[in-house]
Amino acid sequence: MMDQVKIVGAVINQRKFMLLVVILTLLPGTKQIRPKLLSKCYAKSKNPIECNPEFENVALKKRVEVSETCGLEGREPFCRLVEEENTVSRVCDVCEATGRRSHPASYLTDINNKHNLTYWQSRTFQSGEDQNREVELTISFEKEYEISYIYMQFYSPRPAAMVIYKSMNHGRTWVPYQYYAENCLRRFHKPYKREANETNEQEVLCSEDFNSLYPFSLGALVFNPKDGRPSEDDFEHSFILQNWVTATDIKIVLAGLHDIPRNPTTLSRISRESRSAIEARQGRRRLTEIPRGGVTRGGRAVATRASKTELRHTGVRVSGGTDILVSNPGATSTPYSFGSSSYYAINDISIGGVCKCNGHADRCIKKKGKMVCDCKHKTTGPNCETCKAFHKDRPPKRATKTNANECIACNCNMHAKRCRFSADLFEKSGGTSGGVCVKCRHNTHGRYCHKCKPGFYRNNKTKSMSNRRACRPCNCNPVGSLGRHCDQVTGQCICKQHVTRRRCNYCVKGYKQTDSPDAPCARIPVVTGATTARPACPRTCSSSKAVRIPPAKYCKMEYAVMVRVTGKIKIGRRTSITYQVLRVFKRGAMRLKKKEMIDIQVRDRVLQCLCPRLRVNRTYLLLGKYARSDGNLRMTIDKNSVIISWLNKYKKMLRRVAKRARKRSKC
Secondary structure: HHHHHHHHHHHHHHHHHHHHHHHHHHOOOOOOOOOOOOOOOOOOOOOOOOOOOEEEEOOOOEEEOOOOOOOOOOOOOEEEEEEOOOOEEEEEEEOOOOOOHHHHHHHOOOOOOOOOOOOOOOOOOOOOOOOOOOOEEEEEEEEEEEEEEEEEEEEEOOOOEEEEEEOOOOOOOOOOEEEEEEOOOHOOOOEEEEEOOOOOOOOOOOEOOOOOHHHHOEEEEEEOOOOOOOHHHHHHOOHHHHHHEEEEEEEEEEEEOOOOOOOHHHHHHHHHHHHHHHHHHHHOOOOOOOOOOOEEEEEEHHHHHHHHHHHOOOOOOEOOOEEEOOOOOOOOOOEEEEOOOOOOEEEEEEEEEEOOOOOOOOOOEOOOOEEEOOOOOOOOOOOOEHHHOOOOOOOOOOOOOOOOOOOOOOOOOOOOOOEOOOOOHHHHHHOOEEEEOOOOOOOOOOOOOOOOOOOEEEEEOOOOOOOOOOEEEEOOOOOOOEEEEOOOOOOOOOEEOEOOOOOOOOOOOOOOOOOOOOOOOEEEEOOOOOOOOOOOOOOOOOOOOOOOHHHHHHHHHEEEEEEEEEEEEEEEEEEEEEEEEEEEEEEEOOOOOOOOOOEEEEEEEHHHOOOOOOOOOEEEEEOOOOEEOEEEEEEEOOOOOOOEEEEOHHHHHHHHHHHHHHHOOOO
């Protein structure tokens, strides 16, 4: 029975565990339902491909700076022309600073709503005022965009003259982009042209296609910067055209109004003649009416902002009258003089384009308060226009459908983190490589950090030049060599006359060192006849290992230390010997410390008579006296000093000698 209960409990626990796994799998924070999204800049095979941000309406919800707006200086009456059943009439209203009768600049780029149509409107031009007064509208994109079209829908008649400007440096300088006029030659002194010259890809054209008085409302204007350009069909390979469609800001200058007749009969005649001319241009096809839901642009539906009923607001329709009465619900009627129809009103501004990333990014992001491309393909910069610091082996290029033109890393043998591009080297290599390494490390230099810099030579013990220890220092002797440079392969220094070895630190056979830095080695003179007398030493070195130190001699010595010889340097007729103190048995007046390094200069004639001969990295027992030099005590070695090769048994011997010496009255 107990076994059955255990089995049932195990099954229940297993089911609970599986249910917990399923729940964790479905949680939004788990990796199972949020896999890492692959960038559009790489194919499934992880090869780089061309990529661009999504096409968008760049002007949507962007702030528009305008030079004027109606109603800001008080209530301002106006009238608009409305065509209905081949009859043109005026519908009048009042523009105010705030409220539902206001027409601010924010309505230019807001979201279209056919049930609540909004538009921006300029101040009304009064009688006798200059009809060519310019009104400016400026839109900033905060970054470079490649413009595909600029679309404007007017709520008033389209202007008689207009200029579109662009800036590529965030509004610091402006250049003309397109002119519009009823008569280009008379208004701007430019001929009416639809296509640019083949020799001038960026020629500014003037159009007469969108500047007629008709239609009186909802007339559109479309500008495509690529239209009529010689390289329109080869855009991705034309740098000039790519530069032409690039902009950071767009300025629209409304530069002239039409002379609108006051007589409704004249307006109706203009409407009929304009409709007939349009039908003739379209092959006698019937001109369709503007639908209530919107108009079409490039095969896509575009919402309009109002219906005819909404355009009237609360005004009274008047035909040919001189006064109008505007009524507000719940307010006293106020008489106004008849409003003018001379003003600018724009229902919508749309600017289609893509964030300029030269085909190396699939999105633009905000970084440190600025819009930049999220660059791929080893590129960098606000527009992915340059290669990263270590990927400049070829010049940066725009990605195309056939070639992503990914930046290539430089070959620096792992000795540099940055490189620069050289156009001359790239051309000489046949367009294959132009990278030059910058700030080579690990004692290397050269275009690829492939050579050892002066003062170093190739370390043959390493197999690859990419090893950080590939170059070893020459360490040329400053006295025996002609400089610090050596052969890059063998490491042989350039020696002075009669000097030898790799480092130039020995005299050749038959020569000895001198004190002259110009001629460090001189020939040893040959003495004929009698043999050269060896220096007379008071004693000869014995091979016997039996050593005995009398207590009387121990007492006479001022120090007794165990030392190791670490170095010997020849200085003229003296030799500087470096000792490391390992143990102190007797220190005398000088404070000797363990592991202290001490230099003692010994005359050559004394050194030759010392027993045993001092050798580097050997340990000795040293007994001697102090000498005063420059007011300081120094250890000395002379003919009376005792030097013994160290054996461990000398510890006990020294203790006995020291004990016996202390019993002597003079020690």
